[in-house]
Amino acid sequence: MSEPIPAPATGPAAGPAAAPALELLDVTAGYDRRAPVLDGISLTVAAGESVGLLGPSGCGKSTLARVAALLHRPWAGAVRLAGREVRGFRHRAPRELRTSVGVVFQQPRLAADPRLTLADIVAEPLRATGRRAEIPDRLPELAASVGLGGDLLARRPHEVSDGQLQRACLARALVLRPKLLICDEMTAMLDASTTAALVAAVEDHRRAHGTALLAVGHDRVLLRRWCDRVVDFPPA
Amino acid sequence: MTTADPTNDTNPGTGAGAAWRAVGADGRRARTRRGLVPLVLVAATVLAVLVVPPLFPLDQQAVDLAAKLRPPSPEHPFGTDEMGRDLLLRSVYGLRVSLLVGVVAALVATVVGIAVGAAAGALGGTVDRLVMRAVDVFASVPHLLMGIFIVAMFRPGVWPVVASVGLTHWVSTARIVRAEVHSLRGRPYLDAAISGGASRWRVTVRHLLPGVLPQAGLAAVLMVPHAIWHESALSFLGLGIPAHQASLGTMVEAARGTLLAGAWWTTLWPGLFIVVPTLAIAGLAGAWRERINPRRRSELML
Numbered sequence: 001m002s003e004p005i006p007a008p009a010t011g012p013a014a015g016p017a018a019a020p021a022l023e024l025l026d027v028t029a030g031y032d033r034r035a036p037v038l039d040g041i042s043l044t045v046a047a048g049e050s051v052g053l054l055g056p057s058g059c060g061k062s063t064l065a066r067v068a069a070l071l072h073r074p075w076a077g078a079v080r081l082a083g084r085e086v087r088g089f090r091h092r093a094p095r096e097l098r099t100s101v102g103v104v105f106q107q108p109r110l111a112a113d114p115r116l117t118l119a120d121i122v123a124e125p126l127r128a129t130g131r132r133a134e135i136p137d138r139l140p141e142l143a144a145s146v147g148l149g150g151d152l153l154a155r156r157p158h159e160v161s162d163g164q165l166q167r168a169c170l171a172r173a174l175v176l177r178p179k180l181l182i183c184d185e186m187t188a189m190l191d192a193s194t195t196a197a198l199v200a201a202v203e204d205h206r207r208a209h210g211t212a213l214l215a216v217g218h219d220r221v222l223l224r225r226w227c228d229r230v231v232d233f234p235p236a
Numbered sequence: 237m238t239t240a241d242p243t244n245d246t247n248p249g250t251g252a253g254a255a256w257r258a259v260g261a262d263g264r265r266a267r268t269r270r271g272l273v274p275l276v277l278v279a280a281t282v283l284a285v286l287v288v289p290p291l292f293p294l295d296q297q298a299v300d301l302a303a304k305l306r307p308p309s310p311e312h313p314f315g316t317d318e319m320g321r322d323l324l325l326r327s328v329y330g331l332r333v334s335l336l337v338g339v340v341a342a343l344v345a346t347v348v349g350i351a352v353g354a355a356a357g358a359l360g361g362t363v364d365r366l367v368m369r370a371v372d373v374f375a376s377v378p379h380l381l382m383g384i385f386i387v388a389m390f391r392p393g394v395w396p397v398v399a400s401v402g403l404t405h406w407v408s409t410a411r412i413v414r415a416e417v418h419s420l421r422g423r424p425y426l427d428a429a430i431s432g433g434a435s436r437w438r439v440t441v442r443h444l445l446p447g448v449l450p451q452a453g454l455a456a457v458l459m460v461p462h463a464i465w466h467e468s469a470l471s472f473l474g475l476g477i478p479a480h481q482a483s484l485g486t487m488v489e490a491a492r493g494t495l496l497a498g499a500w501w502t503t504l505w506p507g508l509f510i511v512v513p514t515l516a517i518a519g520l521a522g523a524w525r526e527r528i529n530p531r532r533r534s535e536l537m538l
Binding site: 066069070071090091095098099101102103105107110111112113115124125128129169172173175176 | 423424425427428429430431432433434435436438442443446447
């Protein structure tokens with residue numbers, strides 16, 4: 001189940017149905033002038049598939065997640081989202097490509113702007129993409145689906161727990177209905193019941209919208225139960 | 237006020253807790269006391285320059301040579317200068333000009349500094365390096381020299397002085413803002429915003445600038461005393477406010493000649509009017525900085 005999967009020999013045409021949600025081909029990436037963190041990594045997540053990426057801390061799986069989310073420009077290799085070759089990263093990536101990937105980070109404290117309320121944090125992507133009008137509809141529905149009830153939405157990050165904040169971060173990642181969701185150690189800081197609730201929220205969303213999932217983590221038991229397929233880092 | 241109540245001392249943790257609370261309360265009181273004196277001084281200064289001019293109009297050109305160089309007395313509490321003009325009233329008018337120049341110039345410097353620093357920090361890479369090297373070049377020219385150069389291009393007046401101080405003092409704010417933006421740039425919440433489709437502009441305005449504003453505001457307030465000193469220095473050199481208008485720097489300069497003749501009051505009062513309010517503003521800013529970030533040791537950085 002967790003055996004390394006061979007890199008696809010050909011391009012996206014190999015799949016019978018839709019193009020894979022994510023394809024990393026021979027990606028080499030790193031920071032500054034130090035040795036590369038990722039060295040010739042290839043990984044494929046088929047459309048609608050959920051893949052767990054398993055590895056010890058410091059092995060580069062977060063870097064891989066950042067590359068896949070178009071947040072870090074790799075030194076070499078190709079990144080394809082839904083069959084489309086990615087040319088620019090961060091702000092250089094076209095907006096619709098950036099927003100087609102939702103990301104949840106490990107530490108909700110750092111991933112949420114401390115000055116905004118949870119409602120603003122969740123609605124931020126809608127505002128940023130000029131879809132302000134959808135906020136009254138989408139916000140309550142999404143808040144309910146991730147289990148943010150009561151007055152939590154009106155609070156600021158320092159007034160809620162890590163688990164509640166991570167729920168808001170998950171809602172923010174889902175609010176634009178991405179084709180691919182990347183959870184980078186989403187539940188590493190959380191207790192078992194919150195973990196279960198967040199995983200359930202992700203799975204509900206995936207069932208409703210056919211979102212593909214790349215879950216990065218170190219918890220083999222969790223990822224095996226959560227994902228269709230678990231890959232050990234580095235994927236061969 | 238005692239915080240340790242013996243009847244409450246039931247569990248072993250309370251003793252330590254009370255000690256903690258006592259430290260906290262003392263610290264708070266010390267901080268309040270620290271900010272109190274400067275606060276009163278600044279409030280008195282602002283009140284004086286707002287209330288006195290409407291109540292006691294000053295004819296800037298009027299001289300009374302019969303009453304020249306009178307020592308402090310009931311009708312002239314600060315004495316008179318070599319033209320027989322009342323020093324108290326002129327000092328207050330001079331302080332008004334200085335405060336106006338100081339505040340406006342500090343605002344100009346802060347706005348320019350934020351714009352340059354935020355642009356350098358947000359764009360990063362080559363743009364950042366180029367802009368910051370330009371800032372280094374700008375900073376390597378002495379402020380006063382550059383200020384004199386700018387003032388010399390215009391007629392004497394308040395606005396050239398504002399421009400001169402504002403355009404030479406944005407460098408430190410730009411550095412502070414850029415450093416702060418750089419430290420914020422690596423935060424995952426910016427990554428999340430980019431992933432959520434936010435443009436560069438939106439990331440800068442909505443996420444970076446609000447994080448930087450407290451520091452920039454503090455830099456602006458710390459800039460006010462500096463700007464006041466600069467205005468006084470330019471006036472002292474005869475390059476700032478027109479000679480007939482009350483200005484603290486001009487007054488100190490004019491008093492130099494009479495000081496050797498024993499007229500100590502003509503230098504002392506304008507000098508105190510420069511030093512005390514500026515130190516009070518700096519002290520207030522220091523107390524504020526301690527509130528924003530108690531871990532950073534607060535010292536008067538002028």
